[in-house]
Amino acid sequence: MVNQKELDAFYSIDNLVTLNIKMQKWDDLRKASPRGGFGFKEIQTSSGWLGRYDWMTAESVSISGSKFLTTPRTFNNVPIIKKSYGGSRSETKPSFKLNFGKGADGATVEQLIGTKELTLNNCKQDPAFVRQPFGYQLFQKAGVPAFRCNFAKVTVNGADVGVFVNLESFKKPFLERNFTTSKGNAYEVEYAPGLGSNLTIDQGNVNFEGSPDPKADPGDVHVASTTIASMGVTGAAFVLDMDEFIKFTAMESLLKHWDGYTQQMNNTYLYNDKHPATTSPPKVVDVKIKFIPSGIDQILQDPAHEGRAAFHIGDKFNVTQLMMQHADWRKMLFDQIRKYANELFSPAKVDGELKAALDGMEKTLTAAGARPMESSDSLNVAIAKVREQVRQVRQSAINVVGAS
Known part of the structure; x- marks a missing residue:
């Protein structure tokens, strides 16, 4: 352990x-x-x-x-x-x-x-x-x-x-802390076609990282993909951890993670911890995929930055598209976005806990002599821009999903 x-x-x-x-x-x-x-x-x-x-x-x-x-x-x-x-x-x-x-x-x-x-x-x-x-x-x-x-x-x-x-690193310590087992199947996704597009890991966009045998394709991603392709959002509920995926989608949206999975089909890890080696080939009952955010170094940017869009719910992932077309699933996603907007990004949190977190990071970075690599902004100006984006999160979200 x-x-x-x-x-x-x-x-x-x-x-x-x-x-x-x-x-x-x-x-x-x-x-x-x-x-x-x-x-x-x-x-x-x-x-x-x-x-x-x-x-x-x-x-x-x-x-x-x-x-x-x-x-x-x-x-x-x-x-x-x-x-x-x-x-x-x-x-x-x-x-x-x-x-x-x-x-x-x-x-x-x-x-x-x-x-x-x-x-x-x-x-x-x-x-x-x-x-x-x-x-x-x-x-x-x-x-x-x-x-x-x-x-x-x-x-x-x-x-x-x-x-x-x-x-x-995306290794055993991380898996043990976050999941029921560290012996599941782990994948890194880069500009991949979505689950539901008969996705397999041999297309160059999905890399097999994990255990128990890093040389073998366990087929669980393919099972998930074909299940979604044939059954839509109902199939997604069988092979994805939908509660976790709704939270994942809500946070990618709130943080404007334009280079993530729901908006760019990129910078994501998938992890299946539901007894993936039980059968060969695996069956639907052996698959329950979780989504792990990665590559988030460009979140919370001004929408004017390189023409990035303002707050929106990414629709490049076909499961997100299906959810947005289904009244019950869309409501669950909107409710989750509202919950985070009103709790994680409430005015009290922004001016209290979140401000304190950024203050501490800025103090550490200043003392360490951190210097931006390719920006005309000073460190303090760059952090101030992040602070401003944090202040805008709640209202930007409410403008899209409504207050209730």
Whole structure:
């Protein structure tokens, strides 16, 4: 069993993590291109995964925190890999992952902080730095499975690289905290056709991540897709956790997650924890898929930003379309949106709890010297824009779904 107490302390928002990396080939890593170049999505072929980067090795990595693990601990020969695609790609401040589990110190690191893997996001697309930790906190408050994260200050070979978001990885610790079992089937979705379009995981848009056998297609996504295709929203109620999906859709809408699943068919994990290996091939009774938000670094933006739409309920996912056409399901979704708008984003919450959360993050980021990568805004101006969007959430939602 994973020690969640250590993970909670390590990812606490007031624990500023410091990573000191020594790596002779850092320039090779930051300038690296994915296999096959940038024209490929992540897709598995007979010669390996195209669209993914190659693992390299950092000679040493020192970890410490301002509140937890205050005495630095150093580990040698740590596997490291560049990550990110599209707009977050960078050769000066690359996002990257560390996997201590691939080295000799994995068990020690896991005992110290609760995980063997670290994911560091560069915030290239979020000059405010706060959208991921703040947004995931809100998803969690809404009862939607969400990642823990905080901030990390990174130096490489003694040079300051900048402040990153230190994001919990989509691995066993996350699954154990949020679901009935960590042995379900997990998938990452990127610009995929919707469930109900006879979706399978061999189309290059849905990657099989999970257990028990990462080499096998368990077929549960295909079962869900064909059930929805044949039975519509009634079928969706059999193969999706609809209570969770309504919450997920409501929060994606409220936070204006334009690059998420309901609005873009992107940046989402699917997880089936309902005994997925019971039968082969699986039956409908073995499928109950949950939705996990990801890639939320562009939420809570001004609608004028790059022509993004104002608050609306995303309709690219066919199940959302079906719900909007069905009076009872539409009412349930609208009721959930109203509930969150009036509770999570009430004037009292916005001026109290949510303001305090953003104040704390801004204080930590300012002290750490966080600097926006590609924005004319200062850090404080960028965060002020997020604050303004938070103030507008409730009224924007009520304007669309009504007050009652």
